[in-house]
Amino acid sequence: LMVWLRRCTHYLFIVVVAVNSTLLTINAGDYIFYTDWAWTSYTVFSISQTLMLIVGATYYLTFTGVPGTAMYYALIMTVYTWIAKGAWFALGYPYDFIVTPVWLPSAMLLDLVYWATKKNKHSLILFGGVLVGMSLPLFNMVNLITVADPLETAFKYPRPTLPPYMTPIEPQVGKFYNSPVALGAGAGAVLACTFAALGCKLNTWTYRWMAA
Numbered sequence: 220l221m222v223w224l225r226r227c228t229h230y231l232f233i234v235v236v237a238v239n240s241t242l243l244t245i246n247a248g249d250y251i252f253y254t255d256w257a258w259t260s261y262t263v264f265s266i267s268q269t270l271m272l273i274v275g276a277t278y279y280l281t282f283t284g285v286p287g288t289a290m291y292y293a294l295i296m297t298v299y300t301w302i303a304k305g306a307w308f309a310l311g312y313p314y315d316f317i318v319t320p321v322w323l324p325s326a327m328l329l330d331l332v333y334w335a336t337k338k339n340k341h342s343l344i345l346f347g348g349v350l351v352g353m354s355l356p357l358f359n360m361v362n363l364i365t366v367a368d369p370l371e372t373a374f375k376y377p378r379p380t381l382p383p384y385m386t387p388i389e390p391q392v393g394k395f396y397n398s399p400v401a402l403g404a405g406a407g408a409v410l411a412c413t414f415a416a417l418g419c420k421l422n423t424w425t426y427r428w429m430a431a
Contacts, residue, residue, distance in 0.1 A: 228425055229282055236275035237295045240268075258399040265356035265403035270414045272296065272322045273351045276329055277343065277418025286334035293326035321358040325351045340419050348412030356403030 275296070276289035297320040328350040329343070336342035 225425070232421065232425065233275070233279060233292070233295070236271070236278065237292070237299060240271035240275055240296045240299075261359070262356070262399045262403045262406075265359045265399075266407050266410065268322070268359065269325075269352050269355040269403075269407040269411050272325060272355065273329065273348060273411045274414040274418045274421075276326050276351075277347070277415045278421045280329065280333055281340060281343070281419050281422050284338060286330045286338075289326040289329040289333070290323060293320070293322035296322050321355065321362060324358050325355045328354055344412055344415040344419060348415040349408045351415075352407030352409065352411030353404040356400045356407060359403075360400060 272293060276292040279292045280286070280289045282288075329347045332347040332350060333343050336346065
């Protein structure tokens with residue numbers, strides 16, 4: 220019974236985290252509509268994707284103890300996102316149907332760290348976190364290359380008037396415009412380590428709760 224309870228808890232965690240990852244990343248291309256804030260949004264979305272990927276992938280990886288499961292988790296995220304964005308696309312929302320699976324190469328780095336350090340959790344947190352945090356904003360640039368031209372899309376699908384609290388102020392060009400990838404990678408490298416540690420800790424909490 221305990222074995223099945225643990226397995227069910229594990230699968231519940233995977234589904235919840237993967238679904239939330241998808242919900243968080245589903246609008247990660249939405250910065251194409253806000254041309255004034257494109258780079259700022261790009262940086263924020265890159266960091267959010269990094270964190271959602273690493274917490275779920277680390278949890279899954281340390282739960283199974285099998286290098287390769289981080290990539291499997293990233294594949295789950297990718298498929299969920301394809302399904303969800305496909306639905307939005309069918310409803311007439313202006314997304315290109317093909318969304319680049321940017322999480323896969325970062326998850327591959329996580330698997331490689333886990334394998335190369337002989338399943339050392341602390342190395343996974345430190346090295347894996349840094350690698351995923353630094354790589355995903357870079358890979359996310361591929362999405363920018365593949366999405367439709369922002370101005371063309373904006374004219375083709377005009378947005379209704381924004382409420383006052385959503386109206387963009389003059390953009391802080393000097394602050395974010397210089398290098399959104401570097402900013403996202405720097406912040407992501409620090410934060411991803413914390414979330415990798417959380418992913419590992421989720422296993423401990425799950426087992427302690429089940430053993431209580």
